[in-house]
Amino acid sequence: MAREWSGFDRIDHPRFAKLFRRFRSSRPIPLVEHLPEKIRMFRGQDVGDAFGLAWTTDRAVAEGFAQGHRGIVHDDPYVYEITVPKEEVAFACDDRGEAEIVLLSITPAMVRQTIENAA
Numbered sequence: 001m002a003r004e005w006s007g008f009d010r011i012d013h014p015r016f017a018k019l020f021r022r023f024r025s026s027r028p029i030p031l032v033e034h035l036p037e038k039i040r041m042f043r044g045q046d047v048g049d050a051f052g053l054a055w056t057t058d059r060a061v062a063e064g065f066a067q068g069h070r071g072i073v074h075d076d077p078y079v080y081e082i083t084v085p086k087e088e089v090a091f092a093c094d095d096r097g098e099a100e101i102v103l104l105s106i107t108p109a110m111v112r113q114t115i116e117n118a119a
Helices: 015-027 059-067 106-119
Strands: 036-045 054-056 077-085 089-093 100-103
Touching: 036 059, 054 059, 059 077, 077 106
Parallel strands: none
Antiparallel strands: 036 054, 036 077, 054 100, 089 100
């Protein structure tokens, strides 16, 4: 999954979160062992969109995604911030220089934190 992730676009985040819940117990340790215990990350998107699983540790990357990417242009761009424990991380990848962190799921608590940080 981690090897192929960078080639995905327009991801069905709820479906992947469901699959990742199964993945949690068998996740290879090298995919997350290099990460700090708590990770500050950002997500750039349209303010009205649902939160996805892919975030970045690089605010500049998130700012670029907030404007749009690969033919997608956002009407109301915004950068959200969140801090999560590494246990919530499915894997990290930097294939495209995006310092990407992919979460196992987006919980209601994470969404609340993200919105509170935006206030």
